[in-house]
Amino acid sequence: MNTPAPSSRPHTFQRIYVWELPVRFYHWLNALCILVLTVTGFLIANPPAINTAGEASFSYWFGWTRFIHFATAYVFVFNFAFRIYWGFVGNQYADWKNFLPLRLAQFREVRSVLRVDILQSLNRPLAAVGHNALAYLTYFVMFLVFLFQVASGFAMYANMSDAWFPHLFTWMLPLFGGDAGLRHWHHLATWFFVIFTVIHVYLVFYHDYVEGHGVLSSMAGGWKFLPKDGPGKGDGRSWFSGKPGPKA
Amino acid sequence: METIADRATRVDHDQVTVYEQLTARGVSRRDFLKFCGWMSACMGLGADGIAQVVHALETKTRIPVVWMHFQECTCCSESFIRSSHPIVADILLDKISLDYTETLLAASGHQAEQCLQDTIRKYKGEYLLCIEGSVPLAEDGVYCCIGGKSAKDIVAEVAAGAKAIIAWGNCACSGCVQAAKPNPTAATPVHKVISGKPIINVQGCPPIAEVMAGVLVHLLTFDRIPQLDAQGRPKAFYSRRVHDTCYRRPNYDAGLFVESFDDDNARKGYCLYKMGCKGPTTYNSCGTIRWNGGVSFPIQSGHGCIGCSESNFWDNGPFYERLGNFPGFGIETTADKIGLAVGAATVAGAAAHAVLTNIRKHHEIGEQPGESAADAPPTPAIDPHNQGGNQS
Ligand code: HEM
Ligand code: HEM
Ligand code: SF4
Numbered sequence: 157m158n159t160p161a162p163s164s165r166p167h168t169f170q171r172i173y174v175w176e177l178p179v180r181f182y183h184w185l186n187a188l189c190i191l192v193l194t195v196t197g198f199l200i201a202n203p204p205a206i207n208t209a210g211e212a213s214f215s216y217w218f219g220w221t222r223f224i225h226f227a228t229a230y231v232f233v234f235n236f237a238f239r240i241y242w243g244f245v246g247n248q249y250a251d252w253k254n255f256l257p258l259r260l261a262q263f264r265e266v267r268s269v270l271r272v273d274i275l276q277s278l279n280r281p282l283a284a285v286g287h288n289a290l291a292y293l294t295y296f297v298m299f300l301v302f303l304f305q306v307a308s309g310f311a312m313y314a315n316m317s318d319a320w321f322p323h324l325f326t327w328m329l330p331l332f333g334g335d336a337g338l339r340h341w342h343h344l345a346t347w348f349f350v351i352f353t354v355i356h357v358y359l360v361f362y363h364d365y366v367e368g369h370g371v372l373s374s375m376a377g378g379w380k381f382l383p384k385d386g387p388g389k390g391d392g393r394s395w396f397s398g399k400p401g402p403k404a
Numbered sequence: 405m406e407t408i409a410d411r412a413t414r415v416d417h418d419q420v421t422v423y424e425q426l427t428a429r430g431v432s433r434r435d436f437l438k439f440c441g442w443m444s445a446c447m448g449l450g451a452d453g454i455a456q457v458v459h460a461l462e463t464k465t466r467i468p469v470v471w472m473h474f475q476e477c478t479c480c481s482e483s484f485i486r487s488s489h490p491i492v493a494d495i496l497l498d499k500i501s502l503d504y505t506e507t508l509l510a511a512s513g514h515q516a517e518q519c520l521q522d523t524i525r526k527y528k529g530e531y532l533l534c535i536e537g538s539v540p541l542a543e544d545g546v547y548c549c550i551g552g553k554s555a556k557d558i559v560a561e562v563a564a565g566a567k568a569i570i571a572w573g574n575c576a577c578s579g580c581v582q583a584a585k586p587n588p589t590a591a592t593p594v595h596k597v598i599s600g601k602p603i604i605n606v607q608g609c610p611p612i613a614e615v616m617a618g619v620l621v622h623l624l625t626f627d628r629i630p631q632l633d634a635q636g637r638p639k640a641f642y643s644r645r646v647h648d649t650c651y652r653r654p655n656y657d658a659g660l661f662v663e664s665f666d667d668d669n670a671r672k673g674y675c676l677y678k679m680g681c682k683g684p685t686t687y688n689s690c691g692t693i694r695w696n697g698g699v700s701f702p703i704q705s706g707h708g709c710i711g712c713s714e715s716n717f718w719d720n721g722p723f724y725e726r727l728g729n730f731p732g733f734g735i736e737t738t739a740d741k742i743g744l745a746v747g748a749a750t751v752a753g754a755a756a757h758a759v760l761t762n763i764r765k766h767h768e769i770g771e772q773p774g775e776s777a778a779d780a781p782p783t784p785a786i787d788p789h790n791q792g793g794n795q796s
Contacts, residue, residue: 201726201727201740202678202726202727203659203661203677203678205661205663206659207658207659207660208660208663208669209660210658210660211658212654212655212657212658212660213654213658214658215658215659215660216657216658217658217659218656218657218658218659219657219658221659274757276760276761276764276765279764279765281768315643315644315645315648315687316648326634327634329634329635330634330635333714333715333716333720334635334685334714334715334716335645335684335685335686335687335714336682336685336686336711336714336716336717336720336728337716337720339685340720340727340728340739343727343739343740344739344742344743346743347739347740347742347743347746347747350743350747351743351746351747351750354747354750354751354754355750355754358754358757358758362757362758362761365761365769366761366765366768366769367768
């Protein structure tokens with residue numbers, strides 16, 4: 157194989173604080189919200205016959221399911237808004253500019269990640285301190301779906317609410333042929349999250365397994381471990397200038 | 405002394421007030437007031453609103469109305485003239501307002517066309533244009549021709565001098581069944597053919613008679629377009645979902661659903677959500693005003709709402725399933741089928757990728773030289789923290 161011979165010395169690693177606490181907090185709260193929204197959403201779409209007899213006055217399970225969906229929706233939105241804010245004030249790995257491959261170097265990295273990790277037509281160690289450029293791009297697409305889900309959800313929710321916030325999104329309704337059309341799309345977008353999560357969790361395990369840089373635990377503790385003698389030496393590389401790398 | 409009835413026959417048609425016309429036709433003051441009260445209740449006006457309606461009908465003269473029929477089944481007219489309230493059909497439509505309508509016109513042929521031309525010339529800029537039906541645009545509009553002219557040309561001509569336009573029913577508002585995919589005649593709703601005129605979309609297939617009358621009375625009373633929602637429907641009648649005014653709603657919240665039309669739950673009157681009821685995505689007054697003088701409405705009769713006051717409701721089907729077919733993916737393809745298929749492919753892809761990784765990258769994976777457990781630096785035999793302070 158065309159792999160360079162592994163060095164016979166054990167690696168020495170540099171520990172880098174990549175994901176600050178707010179990013180980690182955002183990540184897990186977001187994952188929890190999506191889990192709750194997906195489960196309650198599918199229940200709303202197709203309620204199981206768990207209540208088949210009795211007086212309506214004594215039960216409200218479906219009402220609660222919807223309530224949880226809507227309440228979680230608000231948490232989801234504010235958490236998301238917070239992440240956008242953090243893209244402007246957080247460290248360079250959280251910076252919003254990473255999410256779009258506008259620079260040639262980012263674009264090249266998208267290509268090499270595709271070749272090394274996804275198609276595996278090329279075998280060469282790759283390492284990224286933050287996310288890799290392809291991952292950033294994927295998260296950007298996902299943020300767009302977040303936005304769609306929020307806009308479509310609140311547009312449908314507006315007629316059940318007097319609050320001003322949901323009414324900001326009612327312009328979505330005529331665009332998608334009314335509530336029924338919009339609900340279709342809202343439902344289909346849910347599958348995007350299901351599929352994203354499968355791929356996402358798989359790839360996190362994949363990177364942890366293949367590279368051994370502690371990616372999986374990085375969303376818990378914030379640290380990644382990069383070999384001082386290998387690729388991605390922990391030089392604090394980021395895609396835009398102006399911000400210093402982490403102090404070595 | 406001249407009676408109102410005398411005056412009604414003597415004075416020019418145009419100067420008679422609505423009230424004068426009504427009394428001339430034998431409607432009592434009492435019935436007139438009842439009608440005004442009932443109309444303002446339908447429009448959701450308060451107690452002072454009744455006085456406004458009474459005052460308007462007593463003092464205002466008729467509005468000239470031209471009522472066109474294009475691609476449609478006339479169920480809107482049917483609904484209107486079958487209103488449970490005699491004044492609606494008999495007076496508002498028959499005697500006072502209507503200057504031209506193909507369905508109810510006594511004249512025919514050239515006379516009828518003359519009648520239309522006279523009206524739009526005489527009342528230019530004043531008449532109300534009511535349109536029932538959609539306008540086919542394919543093949544230069546040949547799919548709907550009246551008196552040798554295409555609906556497309558007629559509507560442009562008649563709309564030019566109209567003060568406002570009422571689009572009656574789903575056909576005129578969004579094309580209804582003839583605009584369902586693949587829409588062979590390119591049936592087009594009025595608001596997409598005419599621009600620059602106020603258009604009121606009175607949705608439904610057909611709209612409820614009281615709603616139609618309510619819109620007319622509103623125009624007469626307040627002389628302005630009622631508040632409209634984003635799809636041009638009067639908010640007074642279309643701001644709430646059927647679902648929000650449905651008497652079966654407590655069953656919905658309790659999760660008590662009809663599972664099939666012949667089950668016990670159907671007999672108990674549980675919610676029809678799982679039978680495809682479109683009430684949750686449909687804006688209309690069926691739950692409050694109901695039909696045929698408040699006798700019933702589809703859900704009360706055991707059938708789910710089909711969503712007839714929403715655009716493209718034929719394509720949002722099937723009527724008897726909760727989640728319809730996904731547009732663009734052919735029959736019987738729901739979002740869930742698409743999602744499941746892509747999801748299964750993703751899981752299979754990830755599994756294949758995992759296998760590939762273990763083959764292609766087996767050099768990088770796992771223990772590297774110098775990384776075995778035996779190479780680890782020796783663990784201190786005594787852990788200082790376990791020594792209970794001896795070390796410090
Ligand atoms: C990741 C985010 C979300 C997911 C995965 C999700 C999923 C779903 C699903 C699957 C449905 C059922 C659709 C159907 O009837 O077939 C649904 C319904 C709905 N969702 Fe969401 N949703 C999300 C976010 C939101 C947000 C942010 C809102 C904003 C309030 C929202 C509001 C609604 C509303 C109003 C309904 C219709 C429920 C009803 O009328 O009973 N959703 N959602
Ligand atoms: C058990 C489940 C999950 C695990 C173990 C996990 C783990 C991780 C890890 C380790 C990262 C950092 C990856 C890197 O360094 O490139 C990450 C990032 C991310 N994950 Fe997850 N994740 C999980 C579930 C989810 C779910 C359900 C979602 C949303 C649908 C999600 C959305 C994201 C996003 C948006 C980022 C980028 C974070 C940012 O830069 O703000 N994750 N995840
Ligand atoms: S029957 Fe239809 S409109 Fe009535 S509560 Fe059930 S879903 Fe809503």
